[in-house]
Amino acid sequence: MTIDSPGTNTESMAMSADTAGVAGVTRSRTTTILGAVVLAGAALWLFLAFGATDPDVRIVDGNEIGQFDAVRLMYVHVPAAITAYLAFFVTSVGSAMVLFKKSVWWDLVAGSSAEIGAVSAALALITGSIWGKPIWNTWWEWGDVRLLTTLVLFMMSLGYLAVRRLEGTAEERAKRSAIVGLLLIFNVILVNRSVEWWADSTIHQQSTIADAKIEDLKAFTLYYSILLGAAAYAWMLIHRFRLAWLERQYDRFGIDDAIVRRRAEGHTHSEGISS
Amino acid sequence: MTHVPYLIAGWGISLVVIALYAASVMRRSKRLAALVPVDRRRWMTGGDADVIGES
Numbered sequence: 001m002t003i004d005s006p007g008t009n010t011e012s013m014a015m016s017a018d019t020a021g022v023a024g025v026t027r028s029r030t031t032t033i034l035g036a037v038v039l040a041g042a043a044l045w046l047f048l049a050f051g052a053t054d055p056d057v058r059i060v061d062g063n064e065i066g067q068f069d070a071v072r073l074m075y076v077h078v079p080a081a082i083t084a085y086l087a088f089f090v091t092s093v094g095s096a097m098v099l100f101k102k103s104v105w106w107d108l109v110a111g112s113s114a115e116i117g118a119v120s121a122a123l124a125l126i127t128g129s130i131w132g133k134p135i136w137n138t139w140w141e142w143g144d145v146r147l148l149t150t151l152v153l154f155m156m157s158l159g160y161l162a163v164r165r166l167e168g169t170a171e172e173r174a175k176r177s178a179i180v181g182l183l184l185i186f187n188v189i190l191v192n193r194s195v196e197w198w199a200d201s202t203i204h205q206q207s208t209i210a211d212a213k214i215e216d217l218k219a220f221t222l223y224y225s226i227l228l229g230a231a232a233y234a235w236m237l238i239h240r241f242r243l244a245w246l247e248r249q250y251d252r253f254g255i256d257d258a259i260v261r262r263r264a265e266g267h268t269h270s271e272g273i274s275s
Numbered sequence: 276m277t278h279v280p281y282l283i284a285g286w287g288i289s290l291v292v293i294a295l296y297a298a299s300v301m302r303r304s305k306r307l308a309a310l311v312p313v314d315r316r317r318w319m320t321g322g323d324a325d326v327i328g329e330s
Contacts, residue, residue, distance in 0.1 A: 022304075022305050022308035022309045023305055025304050025305065025308035025316055026300070026301065026304045055276075055277065068277040068278060069276045069277040069278045069279070069282060070277065070278040070281055070282070072282055072286075073281065073282065073285045073286075076285055076286055076289045077285070080289065098327065101326075102326045102327040102328065103325060103326070103327070104325050104326065104327055105318070105325060107327060116296075119292065119293075119296050122292070123288075123289050123292060123293075126285075126288055126289075127285045127288070127289060130281050130284050130285040130288075131281070131285060133281065134278050134281050169328070170327050170328055171327055171328040174327045232293070236296075236297065236300070239297070239300050239301070239304070240300055241318075242304065242317065242318070243300055243303055243304045243307070245316075245317070245318050246304060246307040246308055246311055246316060247307060249311045249315045249316070250307050250310055250311050253311070253312070253315060
């Protein structure tokens with residue numbers, strides 16, 4: 001067999017097409033621009049959080065009180081929590097669309113968003129705990145309604161992701177997970193309103209944003225952090241959606257294609273030996 | 276600056292978790308993309324039905 005035989009060229013082209021461009025398979029012009037914006041925005045975020053804003057210090061009766069530099073944890077904790085709300089809201093919308101329209105696109109969006117939401121909720125819990133230690137003198141309070149409802153929301157999101165992986169037909173799996181996904185939005189409302197509805201059962205402060213408890217640069221930095229969180233969420237969602245699409249395609253066609261490819265490899269290998 | 280260990284822990288864990296999650300998505304995509312034919316890798320070109328249960 002010679003190098004320029006037509007058969008060899010065709011086979012080698014087919015094989016290289018399979019692995020070509022896999023490194024940036026979820027990347028596009030949109031995600032590249034959005035990713036660059038998020039990265040540049042993150043640099044400004046760090047500057048605002050650590051360089052531009054002052055610590056929380058108030059003078060009362062000649063004594064300095066406040067959160068001091070621990071307040072800088074707000075710029076990472078609040079965006080994490082709000083990104084989780086946003087992600088689970090999208091999951092619930094997607095779940096509704098799955099139930100009413102049986103939409104594949106929305107099913108993948110819902111699943112992708114839930115995974116990002118779970119990561120964000122975990123970060124909200126972790127950063128909240130770290131912030132709570134110096135301010136409340138405790139890492140965790142089991143009787144606190146905000147902490148507990150947030151933990152339940154996180155566990156529910158893991159449950160949703162587990163339900164998506166259960167055995168069954170595509171329709172069964174989509175329907176089951178959509179029902180769980182719809183429940184997430186009710187839990188988001190519960191988490192968000194818990195500090196108002198059960199104010200006596202929480203050490204968590206009420207809404208910083210709604211009650212306008214901070215002003216000027218601190219407020220700007222907080223709003224900016226939330227906006228950056230939303231942009232990072234959008235960037236991640238596009239990538240995660242494209243991965244979900246690949247997972248779906250592999251489930252449907254991957255095994256057949258793998259068999260064909262393996263046969264082609266065996267054929268090429270045997271020809272190589274015989275030549 | 277006060278509360279430095281808490282700031283390092285809170286910010287550090289957040290940035291590391293976000294970076295690791297993003298890297299994990301990219302890695303999983305790269306691995307799966309090699310197993311899926313080129314024309315089926317993207318939603319826009321996948322040529323799939325938009326209704327669950329239909330092929």
